[in-house]
Amino acid sequence: MNKLLILVVEDDPAIRNLMATTLKAHNYRFMTAPTGASALMQASTTQPDIMLLDLGLPDMDGVEIIRKIRAWSQMPIIVISARAEDTDKIDALDAGADDYLTKPFSVEELLARLRVTQRRLAFMQTSTPSPIFTNGALKIDYAAGCAWLGEQELHLTPMEYKLLCVMAQNVGKVLTLSFITQKVWGGSTESDIASLRVFMATLRKKLSAGKEEVQYIQTHIGVGYRMQKL
């Protein structure tokens, strides 16, 4: 039996049923809420571990719910959106959501996102503030200001190192382009985003130099990047 408690917020009965069936089949504990108001109430009374939140609820704007929850809890929130517009997802991520799924999504994808979030949760709960960050073969020594991939020290430019630190500090979370550029360059102009693309490309090349084919950093088209928790 999986220990995690998941709150599913979804107004459409068919999709709610689909998610419930999927979660039950994979031994997750779960609750469902059809409206924003009931979701907020259940979230505060039962304190679930993960929230799956549909953005298009009849009574409340999804981004508003995220803001309210973030006022008192850091529980991972995975946003589910039928809207193809990237701006909705970006708004939700900037408001504090951790990840997103776009309808129509496959069951496989839903489970994959849950596993990622689960790992992130485990990491958040076990790790005490430490000057050393480890993720698979990747190791960052914040105090010394250097990073290793396995035994090999990574030769990073100052910008690449800064970028790596921002990604590592938010491991498992999808970061929007403007969030990253704000952190690294302090702005979000077109040339900042272009710079981000370039440094991210060189950083990834250096990170993939290891023996095994591990993708440390995922791209989310039109949205941003995420460092995977391995």
Added chain:
Amino acid sequence: MKRVIHEHVLVCLSSAPSNANTIRAAAKLSQAFGGTMTALYVQTKSSDQMGTEDRRRLQRHTRLAEKLGASVSTVAGDDVAFQIAEYARISKATKIVLGRSVAPKGRLFAPKPLTEQLVELAPYLDIYIIPDSAGKNQRRRNSATKQRILPSIRDVLITIGMLALSTAIGFVFHRLHFTEANTITVYILGVLLTALFTKNYMCSGISALAGVLLFNFFFTEPRLSFRAYASGYPMTFAMMLFSSLLTGTLANRLADHVKRSTQTAWRTQVLLETTQQLGQAENENDILEVIADQLLKLLNRPILVQCKNGAAIRRFPEGEPVEIPPETASQRFSFQSGGEAFGDVLVYGDALEPLESGILHSILGEGGLAIENRRNARQKEEAAVLAKNEQLRANLLRSISHDLRTPLTSISGNAENLLTSGEGMEEADKRKLLTDIYEDAIWLIRLVENLLSITKIGEGNARLNMTTELVDEVITESLRHVHTKTHPIETEFADELLLSQMDARLVSQVIINLVDNAVKYTPEGSKIHISARKQGKEILVRVADHGSGIPDEMKPRVFDMFYTGNGKIADCRRSLGLGLYLCKAIINLHGGEITVTDHTPTGCIFAFTLPVSEVTINE
């Protein structure tokens, strides 16, 4: 259907102080009827002699009328009633508002009052008369006109000179013993010339009288006295005076007429030029420029055209200062058509002459009309585009609804089978049905993605979400959405970083569609090769397959909407003919090109370009 009669109220402008009340009354009337209002100024001979006070008041009234929503027009002609009636007929006025005109009483042959003349000339008009304190005004007007009655020094000198010259010629004739008739003719000629060269009507009259007196004094017996011995002389004097006066008056009229025709010709020329230039104007801004240019040509003083949308056009005569704040303008004219104000024209410097202001109003009227026409034309164009889009949308909807039936039938039918008789089915059969449901659902998902993209590009550039992207990142991510286990996909990227401005989701859709097509139309196990490299100022992305290729005659049409290979291609399950159409639309929207060529030895290559974006990297 209820027929709405459009009321058009005409009000006459004058310099009379009571005119303001008349204008306000007319405005109320037009408002009450929900109609439009035109303020008409009839320019007559006497308006040229108007005092400054009157001129200013007339301008105030013009401005008042404009403020109350009237469009202002000017016509020229001495017969005021005829001009008003003509204008009312042309402009389809239904009501006319006049201040009460006081008929000069006690004068023989007094002209009929304006209202009566109007009733005769335009019996179909409703005439409203607004009472006023006209008596006072009448007197004041007389005193105002008197200022101009005194002749100028130049006129006096010309008159005296002409008389002196006539007298001198008379003396010569006398010495040569010509008859008196010759001398009389010389005097009459003098009066004629005086009338032609002086501006004041009094000059010719005075000169006629003085001519008779001089003739009497110098050339009749007894000479050098005002007496005359011969009994026929009084008659001669009377005849002489009469013909002199008549000649003078006729000559005056002639001079007037010449002046008026010159002005009319000039006015016509300016207006014609304006009309021609307005005809060539491409947009509203051009129209405003033409108006400003023409007004500068007409008035030769600083002009400021202020538009309702905030645009301002300034024009200066050469050598004038460049700064002209709107507050210092001496006159402001609103600029409108069809009841909608487009902006204001500000004129600097002295008050305008009536002729100038007449032309100015005509130019503004033309300009307003031109703008209104332009707007109407644009609205029509937009409506046409909208109708075309609507047509396209309807076609799309029809075609889609039709083609949706097949997968939906398969999904609902298979699900129904499983629900009703799933129990007794073999596991393998069940699996087959479930696979079909899954595949059809996936097909529908792809279709919906494409449709969403089509609506997005249908709305033009505004909806594009352009960001700088790494092309190989976009390709790699797109390939994650292509589910194929049957076709190995190879990628080959340039070493350099290929950055481009794009809507990543749409470009990703292009790659997915192209790769999906390659998977769909090539036999299992055949390789698909994707590459991206820089080519001059562009990035070239190629998707190559090893299928049977596309026949040459089909190549030009593969990007058409709703074009499907119609079973010519093996294993063609179904296709809406939207995928490649969408690819082309998206790539073109990004300023690139998409092409299809043959691959060697077999297969085809779809290649598209995207502009390279030059960026500065912030270290």
